[in-house]
Amino acid sequence: MKNKRIQAIAGAFVLTLIAAGILAVYIVKNMPNKNMVEPYDIPQTRLVIGDKWLKDTAPPFLEGNQIFLPFDTIKKYIDNYIWYDDVLDKVTITTKDRVIRMKTGSLEALINERPMELKFSVQRKNDILYVPIDFLDDLYGISLNYIAENDVVTIDYNNMVYRTAWPNDARTYIRTGESIKEPIVKKYKGQGKDELELPRSSQTSLIVFEESEEWYRVRTYDGVLGYVKKDEVTISGSQYTIETEEEKKPPVLTDGKINLVWDMTYSKKNIQLSAEKTPGIDVISPTWFEIIDREGTIKNRATPEYMEYAHKNGWQVWALFSNAFSDIEGTSIILNNSDLRQEIIRNVLAYASIYKLDGINIDFENIYKSDKDAYTQFVREFYPLAKEQGLYVSVDVSVPDGSDTWSKCFDRKALAESVDYVCLMTYDQHWASSPNAGSTAELSWVEENLQKTLTEVPAEKLLLGVPLYTRLWSQSKEDGKLSSVALGVQSAWSNVEDNEAVVAWNDVSGQYQTSYEKEGTTYQMWIEDKNAVNMKTSLIHKYDLAGACVWAANFADENVFMIFERNLKQVDSYEEWQTYYSEPIMDK
Template identity: 30%
Template sequence: MKKKSVPVFFVVAIIIISIVVLVVGNIIDKRTPSKKHASEEDIYKLYRLYDGYTEDGDKISFEGATKAADNQVAILLQNEIVSDRAFIDNGELYVDYEFVKNSLNNRFYWDNNENILIYTTPTDIVKAGVGSQEYYVTKAKKTAEYTIVKAEGSKVYVALDFVKNYSNIEYTLYDSPNRVCITNEWGVEENISTLKKDTKIRLDKSIKSDILYNCKSATEVVVLDKGKTWSEVITEDGFFGYVKTDSLRKQTTKTLQNDYVEPEYTNIQKDFTINMAWHMVTAQASNNQLMDLVTPAKGLNVIAPTWFRLSDNEGNMTSLADANYVTRAHMVGLEVWAVVDDQSADSDNKQIFSYTSKREKIINQLIASAIEYGIDGINVDFEYIAKENADDYIQFLRELSVKCRINGIVLSVDDKVPEASNSYYNIEEQGKTVDYVVMMGYDEHWGVDSGAGSVASLPWVTKGIENMVSKVSSTKVVLAVPFYTRIWEEDASGNVVSCASVDMTTAATTLANNGITPVWVDNVGQYYGEYPSGDNTVRIWLEDAKSIEEKLKLIGTYELAGVAEWRIGLENNELWNTIIKYTN
């Protein structure tokens, strides 16, 4: 009996049908959105609440991590997830001090030596210790409903509610997962849209990506990144991910606003152009030189004697203050802004300003002396601040400004010409805190290591002023000019072998005695002369009435508060005729 054969065409048809079914099935599968929801572990990873490791770098399971740290809270700052975490304790939310300082309010200050959290307002100094609900607003004792500061090892945490009391922030706490949404920038625009229908927010730009969140129709979202097919969005309660762009209605903008009122840092602003000369007082007898020095100084209205100096690492100072000096100065119409400096070899700023008690000691001495002697202002001249204690120095200025503001004492601070190397002095914050910022427009070239050159070339000073007024109101900026220059001697290879700081007359006389007529150099803004000395060359960039006048013109150009001079007694008396033209 013959076997029946299956027609070839039938076999081929079955194969074709199978292929079609497979292809169609793949197409349908590709176009069918995934209904799978993201796992809790994936969500925790997304919100940086779990990465598989402990803080010590040991591996840990998801179950172990969530059980050990179920109080951890993800932080979304201005709609962006950050690496820092908050935590909940007794119903209160705490954030790392460094996060507060760097992201929320840089006026919070932590004294690591004395374990004190400080916030300085224009009129008060607020202090809180570790593990306490009590805090002080200047001398008034207050009590919060929560522990304000917590410490865990080297980490310091601050209650976010306490931060909010003094900061322009808003926040909302959510759970599943624990997350806090913080807004700290206002007046900025956000791109807003609403969903056309019930929509799923997914982990990635694919319908096959896991679902993070089911959003109802008309839910408002912030559009973080709008693409042709997919857009990244975030909901008001901090769920972020991707939706199909065609699920969004027309995009609009919304300006973030709140009703927080920033504290006003009032400042003393004189109704005259500042013309201040520093008076170098090295002993009590130096105070007797006042009248001889200021009599030729036409238009001078402020004298700044170098009276106070840090003397040790405990916050003590030496003082050369003299009541008769103040009386005589006032009689001839001069205000007295006494200088405090850090020029002593017996003091180390790092050992002083990082201690709240030592800062207070210095401030109390300065204010007490100002009141006792009738001093009109304090001029801070700390030139040896290191980068690592820059925050401590700024905090000192904040605290000093409170006492000066309350007592009507003018506070000015001296700063080097702004450059990248000294940017940590934070002149922008200084400008908000003090009454006047004095830019010391000299020492462009200062000694053997700097190489020979001008003490204060016009382009260098001009650039310094431009940098200064970009960060500080020009009405607070005082330009300090040099009443001195330097005599440089170079060997045949151009190496500086000696450098001497001299007054204006000595510099000019030195050139004249060597038969040299100086020439004006336009691109420096000074007269220049040189002459041979054996195999060496002596070079001098003069400071005189013409070079100083070129710098004085900057007062009008940049609408500055005035001029200062280092130092009275080094000038030619005729120079005051030039200065008064720009300050009267």
């Protein structure tokens, strides 16, 4: 009896061991792998096209913010027709309407056989030919992105259809393969009391490429490739590009009063512009394109980084395009040659396409009066081609009744009929070498010239010029010689404080004015600051103009943008401005 009991106990023990073993095997077999591994195991910049990591190709590299891809990679995966001439050491790219030729190491390219300056060149590195890809993404119809966190460049074709998925919660894992036994390459940090909640955002979105019975092949926002279980994510509808609609669409131009701010990109700024610190900007106009010779060669100062920053801040970019102010004869030659006009227009619009501009601001100055009609014809030829690309076109004109070459050379009425907006340069009433000291732009002078211009230009197309620079005039008592320097808002008021000068408000000029003597020299200023801006922008409501154009961001302080924001975006009428804001404020 005792032996039977022992045998029963032993049998039960054996069965327990077997059951425990089976359970252990089951647990081990079905226990998810919780080990984390690096998503990329090669220490170099990686290239991912769609859901494919190109391990066996030469890596891309970055120079500044420019992405360079190996020529062979472009030829195999993006453009089968890209061509390299090893004798001439040139790369040629052809599209439906362009032939682009780039010589290795040269910043000068030929686009449709016309020279154009680039910011980036074809390079040879470690005996591998590299092509800058950033400015070609629009031509190739690809979306390009660099994710610094994982040192990966991603490329997607804009005509491909993808689905988007979102993790259900922080228990969603991205794995290296289609099994819970595969290690994890991406997991999420949740929110809330239980730290499981994940908000839906671009940072948590997953691009879905393929699917099997239980798994999706995905790529994360930060460029990680892997697999996710279907029951751990929620699928949305389809989208046609990797970029979100918000990222692709440029900022929309306001329906209200427009504020265009010129940016002298060849000169330093006193403050950093941003939507937060300098509100009230709708359009930024960088001084990017300039004709530099009589053959129509265009100097290019544009950068993709500037475009990206502007759009992120909600500003449209209307690049300024100018003639050579100092070569009036060269301008005449170009304006009177239809072939040169055509080539210049074609090249400017090619740049507009490359940099994805929102508009062009045409700034031709110092023109023969006899070339008035030729200039109008140039603008008339430019406009329809620019509109075909979806661009806004504005043109700059000086005030009426000035000199032949700086004022009477503009047919303001005809130009207004040929463009979207006319920028009236109501400043330089007293220019740098003026024989008399005086204001950059007295309020009464501005209003008088505005009234004259409105007889030729419709109010709904007119942007009123607002200067932000003050001329510090100095006149020696010894020889009477008069000279001036241009100061920004901060520098003008610093000059007042440093010299303990007395300022007084001038109702006629709509500015604070000062005069002081020092070491045998008399100094005078009519200060362009937030108070002067306040007075001038009131005229935009008084005459129901389209908005303002401001020269220039480089002279500004943050206070003037608070006035632009208030007067152009918040004040509804001239009567409202008169009631609440018509008095000057004495603080810097």
